[in-house]
Amino acid sequence: MILTASLSSNKPLVILSLILLSFDAYTQSTPTEFAEMSFEDLFALSIDDEGNSKEKITPWSFVYQFKLAEFEGYLDDDKSLSNDYVLWSPGDIRNDKNFPIIPTTITQKAHLVTIGYQFSLQWQGHLTLPYISQSTDHISIVGNYNAFTINSSGYGDTVLSTSYKLLETQSSTSWLSMGISLPTGSIDEKGDTPRAPGDQQLPYTMQIGSGTYDFPFQLTYQNIGKHDFNVSLAATIRTGINDRNYRLGNSYSLASRYRFELSPNLQTFIGGEAQYTQAINGQDNALLVPAAFIYPASITNPKYFGGKKISLKTGFNWRLSEQYSLSIQVSKPLYQYLNGPQPKEKWRANIQFITSS
């Protein structure tokens, strides 16, 4: 009776006791947990001592990425074009390869936060929220707009994805990831362009989202051991037509990376990526001008998007602690064959901070 009375009058303390009990059971890696493990399960676990890394048992993970890319100069297929060639000036013959307005430098920045949850040893789920900011420098023949910059920023398309571990052996792992990209990013970004007084609809490159439901897929093979490398095949398949009457092109890529261990906590890597992106399907009519040549700039013509790229990338992974790691990567295209004239990629960088199990 006394026990019952004590328990009922101190309910919060009792609940706290039970929480502590269950938390302890969860983080201690009990015999029950180990008894149920198969060889495959055991192979997947690291030997890191749980006493040093209680968080390692948590199914949650967090990744922050900062991506930066710069585009400058023009390519038509693989032929380099000068800004003077692409900029149409009065007296020049106007054709569909020159324009009265041209972007000179495009800078894209993205902050991506990914929250992951490990449902089981095979299944993981991820939610990625991007914040994108873009800046484009232009030159034009339009008075008061000889040189101007347009900025846009906002939350991009939210991606929900899941990964399934297809195979895990002593020397390799392979994953299949698939997801859905929800059209949460704006496709109605406006700014002051020479097209007309005031703010107008901005070109495709300055929009934050795709406006369509897209489906990213990725198949990754990771070799572990003496030769640490991975190969991944990825695709983003876009569906439907957005509210502005267009759909961005599908993209496909094949990437590989070879890792060298400099020390137990520091690795460097070198790799390559081949990428193919389709042109835009459809057209945003708000970007057109009522003239013989309807596209005032190359980035308003949906045909001048997409192409093929082969890039070289390098960087390092630094394991800061059992739970935290930092990765820095830079890449530069070695070869580009673009539907153009189109601004070419100069370089891109990616800084990634990971907390995980």
Added chain:
Amino acid sequence: MKSLDFKYKKMVWLTGLLIFCSHLNALPNLSKEQKLKSAYLLNFTRYISWSDIAKNAPRPIFKLCLQSSSPMFSFMQELVAVSDLKKHHPKVQVVAIEQAQLCHLSYIQSALSRPFSVLSDSLIVADSKNIKQPSTAITFFTEGRKLRFEIDLQVLQSSDLIVSSELLKLARIKR
């Protein structure tokens, strides 16, 4: 005053309960690597067939001998107790090598101070490559912060054990 005394006693009692609960499930101070090795040992018993065990009926008894630290011995006992609930596996008995009269599988964590005759008919698993024990069939090692094991095929072939091909696929083979 009486009421205050009762409240004080109740608080002490509940604090005790709190501390007890938070430590109730605490395990001996054992590294995760040793826990993983224990789980591997248990799995080995399921992927290797001992001819004398197969003849036992209705539920064979498997003798797992350990030359290990006390926490690992306790953990292994708990692991076996949980696993024993699944009756389709052989019944495993965990025994200290020093006290064993029969060992089907022997795990050696550190160099033995003297030879043990029970090891002669036993499958020997060494904690690491630092253990120099003759006739060791399986040796644990780490690779990329993960626990792996190496199987000495010559030692296995000289015994009358039947090793599952699944186990061989997962092992690094020493020829």
